[in-house]
Amino acid sequence: MAIRQLRKNENIIIKSADKGGAVVLMDKELYIQEALRQLNNINYYQPLEEALYPNTAVTLTEQLRVMLRQGYITSKQFAYLKPNTLKMASRYFYLLPKIHKPRDQWPNPNMPAGRPIVSDCGSESANICSFIDYFLQPLSILHEAYT
Numbered sequence: 398m399a400i401r402q403l404r405k406n407e408n409i410i411i412k413s414a415d416k417g418g419a420v421v422l423m424d425k426e427l428y429i430q431e432a433l434r435q436l437n438n439i440n441y442y443q444p445l446e447e448a449l450y451p452n453t454a455v456t457l458t459e460q461l462r463v464m465l466r467q468g469y470i471t472s473k474q475f476a477y478l479k480p481n482t483l484k485m486a487s488r489y490f491y492l493l494p495k496i497h498k499p500r501d502q503w504p505n506p507n508m509p510a511g512r513p514i515v516s517d518c519g520s521e522s523a524n525i526c527s528f529i530d531y532f533l534q535p536l537s538i539l540h541e542a543y544t
Contacts, residue, residue: 415493415512423494427508432492434504435513448487454480454521478528480521489516 403411403422410428414421436442458479465475492511503509517523537543 412491412493414497415495416497419496421494421496423508427505428492428511431504431508431511432490435492435511436490450485450487450521451482454482454485457521457525474528478525480524482521484519485521486519488520489518490514491516 403409408425410423410425412421412423413419461470461475461478464470465472470478491514493514494509494511496509498509500506500509517526
């Protein structure tokens with residue numbers, strides 16, 4: 398019951414911590430301030446006049462058609478990999494709080510820095526990423542840095 402009440406509270410954000418598996422409750426305004434602090438850093442981000450994903454979907458579809466014609470992928474793979482323009486969505490930006498950092502290094506005394514995450518779920522390239530990941534996973538565990 399307590400968890401349901403917390404979820405309904407529109408003044409807080411609940412996220413997993415960046416490290417350690419803790420669950421962190423943050424003031425929504427401070428969370429937004431931290432997100433804007435990062436997004437306004439022109440060394441890492443630049444504003445876009447319009448979303449890129451509709452044009453990217455067209456480019457990806459063209460390239461997949463070339464791969465299909467050249468026999469690199471099957472028609473079944475093409476159907477899976479081709480962006481679904483009716484269901485695709487923009488990427489989702491969020492932060493995982495870095496509560497493991499010393500508090501005197503936090504940008505705000507009541508809000509740790511956040512690790513920026515841009516989720517690809519539902520985007521025009523999500524199925525391509527999943528497809529590539531399927532083949533890379535068995536290789537990734539063979540690398541000495543994996544252990």
